[in-house]
Amino acid sequence: MWILLFLQILAYSEGLHGRWHFNDVRAIFSRRYLLQNTALEIFLSNRTSVMFNLANKATVKKVVAALPRVGVGLKYAIPPSRRVSLASSKQLFKASTMTQAWQRREISNFEYIMYLNTIAGRTYNDINQYPIFPWVLTNYESNELDLTLPSNFRDLSKPIGALNPSRKAFFQERYETWEDDKIPPFHYGTHYSTSAFTLGWLIRIEPFTTFFLNLQGGKFDHATRTFSSVATAWKNCQRDTSDVKELIPEFYYLPDMFVNENKFNFGKLEDGSLVDDVFLPPWAKSPEDFIRINKLALESEFVSCQLHQWIDLIFGYKQRGPEAVRATNVFYYLTYEDSVNLDSIEDPVMREAIENQIRSFGQTNSHEYIFFSDPAGASGAPGFSMEASKNLLIDMDPLILSQNGMHRRQITDNIDPDIKKKPHCYVVTADNRFIMACGFWDKSFRIYVADSSKVSQVVYGHWDVVTCLVRSECPVSGDCYIVSGSRDATLLVWHWSAKLQWVLGDSHTHGEVATPRSILTGHDTEVTCAAVCTELGLVASGSKGGTCLLHTVTGDLLRTLTPPTECSSPRLASMAAETGVILIAYDRGQICAFTINGKYLEMATVSSTINALRMKSEGDYFITGGEGKVVQVWRTHDLQLMYTFPLCDASILALDIAHGQRTIIAGMATGSIVAFRINFHKWHHEYREAY
Known part of the structure; x- marks a missing residue:
């Protein structure tokens, strides 16, 4: 028995202890745990976070005082201080400029909702208060989906429980006829986000499968209650009086949650069919396609103009009080922060019972975390106006910025002759200095x-000789990773600060000999290409002969990227954080797309050798150039060629997209630099309307 108990504990012990360097701390947030303000969440430079539940509020303050003075990071434009880390969500909301940035269309709807979740205390580290996202679509049955029809979108001014008129009437009657003196009246006995709901959505992927089994006593739920169809899940949210759940952020970026990759046995439905992969709407060709279209819907003009109303329900003034009653938005009392003081309960049995109830019912954001939306300002929410879409798509005449023979930077000392013969550029601009x-x-x-x-x-x-050199800088934290690949078949990851300081594990050094943050192994031959994404903490690399690998920046080998057999040797690599897509260009002109989880998606072929490959920062488009002397623009999700610019006078060796995403810069074999104007926004708008 003791051995069995020990093995059960071992399954959850990984990550329960660890060591984190102060120099890696990027943000510190105070958090709730079981509705008590006794926790801290610390965000680190490797794109992870760790959450601690402490004894009481006083201990929280002492720990914050001992930690670096980083505040809540740089992302929200709030000056870093220890006081900021202890601020309430309402204070953070008022101090931040994120709402104004959202209204100016500088950040997406997804980013803004994640911001509200983060400052409201919702976190990936606590299943009981997991980040919450809205259902935005209502049509999960048509073969095609028109994102210009309002009928395909949910009314975001109403909570899930009030969308169906008959069910809304049921909940209102419950509230009005409530007679229990000990329990306050409520509309909903369940919640829009609970640990059971979150684990139910993510049941097909670990570690959530194991967490679900632990919650259910080692068994999966009945097949009819298991998440097996998006359309059925939506219908249940409209008719079942015990189902008013919203979505989780993974519905907008994680296609793997719909695939039963581990072949778990979830049982059979009443018609005898096995519960396996999730049934997707007919308009989605694949899980990746569903995620892409669902994200397009979230960022649509229709949702942008309504989103502030949903925010009022989940994070704003319609959470509690008369406005919540009028909006049919009152939940069971144990979901609210001030409903019970656990410290005042002396009976351990009673305290455990109350804690278990809190875990079961979900947690509503505190009444202190009240955000008043600006309906007038909502018209300035992210989206693209029809007038703006009339802008010229392409400037057909390229602008020659510098011509051969004019001043340009030459780096020729001690360069290996074989490297000089390579068509792709070996010089990387770090910044303007x-x-x-x-x-x-x-x-x-x-x-x-x-x-x-x-x-x-x-x-x-x-x-051996360094054959490739790439860099990636996070615009939020300022962290920069430089990755060097070599003929010695290894890659070195260097952590570099904005002030040209090398981060050597424990400390910053000034003028000392740099040492790599980690060594990436797994290749057997010369490394030919690499891509690093600071925001994801990932490095994709290729080597002579065809091997492509995916590592973390800390050195863990995650995946092998396996292309079709006709792809010989990887030549170039590129990666974008927002879409989670990795592009690899091969010697014979093939371009292959992979997910960050290693799934091969699609392949396109270019008639000439590719010398340059660059993804747009959002990852929805990418550009190529090479021996064919043309710059081409491609759509990432289906590798469709969107546009070919006019023929240049020489091979293209390097490409970049200038700040603002309106200009493509091409470096030519003649030494010229050519700029092309482009309007990605119009393409996105026109495609969205056509779909």
Whole structure:
């Protein structure tokens, strides 16, 4: 018996202890646990977070006082201080500029909802108060979905329980006729977000499968109650008086949640069919397609103009009081923060019973976390106006910024001749002050001052010549990762700060010899390409002969990316955080798309050799250039060619997209730099309407 108990504990013990360096701390938030303000969540530079439940509020303050003064990070434009980490959500909301940024269309609806979840105390680290997202569509049965029809969208001014008039009347009658003196009246005995609902959505992927089994006593639920169809789940939310749940953020970015990859036995439905992969709407060709279209719906003009009303229900003034009653939005009393003081309950049995009830009923955001939306300002919510879409799509005449023979930066000292022969560029611009270069015979890569020939840093670490060098900087935290690949079949990850300081595990160093943050292994031959995404903490790389691998920036090997057999040797790589798509270009002109979980999606073929590959920051489009002397724009989700710019006068060696996403910069073999104007926003708008 003791052995069995020990094994059960072991299954959950991973991650219960650890060590985190102070220099890795990027943000600190105070949190609730079981409706008590006794927890802290610490966000780290490796894109993870850890949550601690402490003894009481006083202990929380002491721990915050001992931690770095980072506040809640830089993302919300709030000055970092320890006081900010202890601020209420209402205070954070007032101090932040995120709402104004959302109204100016500078951030997406998804980003804004995640921001509200974060400052309201909802977190991925607590299943009882998991981030909450809205259902936005109502049509899950048609073969095609028109995102311009209002009838395909949910009324976001009403809670899920009030969308069906007859069910709304049932809930209102319950509230009005309630006679229990000990329990306050309520509309809903269940909640829009509970641990059971969250685990039910994510039941097909670990560790949530194990968590669900633990919650259910080691068994899966009855097949008819298991999440097996998106359409059925939506219908149940309209007719079942015990089902008023909203969605979780994974519905907008994680296609894997719909696939029973581990082949769990969930039982059979009443018609005898097995519960396996989730049945998707007919308009979705695949889980990836469903996620993409659902995200398009979330970012649509119709949702943007209504979203503030849903925010009022979940995070705003319609949570409690007369406004909540009028909106049919009152939940069971134990979902509210001030409903019970656990510290005042001396009976351990009673306290445990109350805690279990809190875990079961879900947790409503505190009445202190009240956000008043601005309906007038909602018209400025993210979206694209019809007038704006009339802008010129492409400027057909490229602008020559610099011509061959004019001043341009030359880095030729000590470069390996074989590296010089490679068509893709070996010089990487770090910022407007520094330039990085690789390929030197002494096995280093170097950082130069951009406006002079002065070498700022010579960085060693590889056993052979460095063959590729990439960088990625997070615009929020300022963290920057540089990844160098070599003929020695390894990649080194260097953590670099905005002030040209190398982060060496425990401390920042000034002028000291740099050491890599981690070493990535797994390749057997020369590394030919790499891509790093600081926001995801991932590195994709390819080597001579065809092997493509996916690592974390901390050195863990996650996946092998397996392309079709006709793809020979990887040549270029690119990755975007928002879509979670990795692109690999191969020697024979093939471009393959993979998910960050290693699933092969699709392949396209370019007639000429590709020398440059660059994804748009949102990941919905990418550009290519090469020996064919043309710059081409592609759509990421189906690898469809969208546009080919006019023929250039030489091969294209390098590409980038300028700030603002309105200009493509192309570096030519002649030394010229050519700029093309482009309007990605109009493409996105026109495609969305056509779909």
